[in-house]
Amino acid sequence: MEEPLPGDMVQRKRVVPRRDLFVQELKMFSSIALPLVVVVTASQHFSRIASMIMAGHFGEDSFSGTSIATYLTDVTGFTLLFGMASALESLCGQACGAGLYHKLGMNTYGAIISLIMVCIPISLLWLLLDKLLIFTGQNHLISAEAGGYAFWLIPALFPYAVLQALIRYLQTQNLILPLVLSSVAALCFHLPVCWAFVFYLKLGNTGAALALGLSYWFNVILLVLYVKYSAACEKTRISFSTDAFLSMGEFIKVAIPSAVTVW
Numbered sequence: 001m002e003e004p005l006p007g008d009m010v011q012r013k014r015v016v017p018r019r020d021l022f023v024q025e026l027k028m029f030s031s032i033a034l035p036l037v038v039v040v041t042a043s044q045h046f047s048r049i050a051s052m053i054m055a056g057h058f059g060e061d062s063f064s065g066t067s068i069a070t071y072l073t074d075v076t077g078f079t080l081l082f083g084m085a086s087a088l089e090s091l092c093g094q095a096c097g098a099g100l101y102h103k104l105g106m107n108t109y110g111a112i113i114s115l116i117m118v119c120i121p122i123s124l125l126w127l128l129l130d131k132l133l134i135f136t137g138q139n140h141l142i143s144a145e146a147g148g149y150a151f152w153l154i155p156a157l158f159p160y161a162v163l164q165a166l167i168r169y170l171q172t173q174n175l176i177l178p179l180v181l182s183s184v185a186a187l188c189f190h191l192p193v194c195w196a197f198v199f200y201l202k203l204g205n206t207g208a209a210l211a212l213g214l215s216y217w218f219n220v221i222l223l224v225l226y227v228k229y230s231a232a233c234e235k236t237r238i239s240f241s242t243d244a245f246l247s248m249g250e251f252i253k254v255a256i257p258s259a260v261t262v263w
Contacts (some may be wrong), residue, residue, distance in 0.1 A: 054198045083259035084255040095107060111255075152213075153212065182223050186216070186254050190211060195212035
């Protein structure tokens with residue numbers, strides 16, 4: 001019987017580890033990506049949809065205005081912040097891989113400051129949303145409903161910016177479970193609060209928008225408490241310093257193209 005050449009045996013030995021490595025990487029990717037997409041991201045979108053649906057029970061004009069405002073604020077605000085925050089996946093990943101845990105925390109601080117600053121012009125745009133809709137020929141009543149809903153969504157914009165940075169901070173360290181638990185808790189918090197604001201207190205779409213902001217703040221508080229007291233974040237947990245402002249430039253350079261790809 002012809003014996004295999006030494007080179008063939010080496011090649012066969014190399015194929016098996018590569019296949020096993022691929023399976024391991026696929027399992028690790030699935031354990032991170034699936035919970036983030038199915039639970040964390042989906043729960044945030046569902047909260048906005050739930051607010052829109054509850055606010056839409058006050059008539060056709062209210063539902064139309066809330067729907068338009070939900071779409072426009074999503075495109076001009078929430079999606080933009082989501083895309084910019086995705087830059088942290090690259091920056092924090094590099095810092096964590098190199099063992100520069102101090103830089104990982106500093107990049108997160110810089111991202112939070114940058115995203116909050118971006119919220120300011122977005123807020124000004126939302127303040128003028130009703131006038132912009134009227135200028136484009138939309139119905140005045142629907143435009144007023146959309147503008148009012150967008151105005152009361154402004155308080156939700158700032159915690160959302162902080163939340164996206166914290167998600168990337170924990171995601172980079174493979175701390176997925178606290179993200180899942182906090183997202184589920186925030187959603188469970190949002191639904192009854194939104195119902196109470198909209199129907200019990202009769203605040204209408206104003207209450208739906210305010211409830212969304214409260215749920216985002218609730219999620220942020222849960223994650224901040226976890227980062228502050230969990231031993232898993234001990235290496236990357238740092239105190240705020242002026243160095244965070246120096247990391248803003250590096251973040252913005254990566255955040256702009258990152259936002260374009262998502263937007």
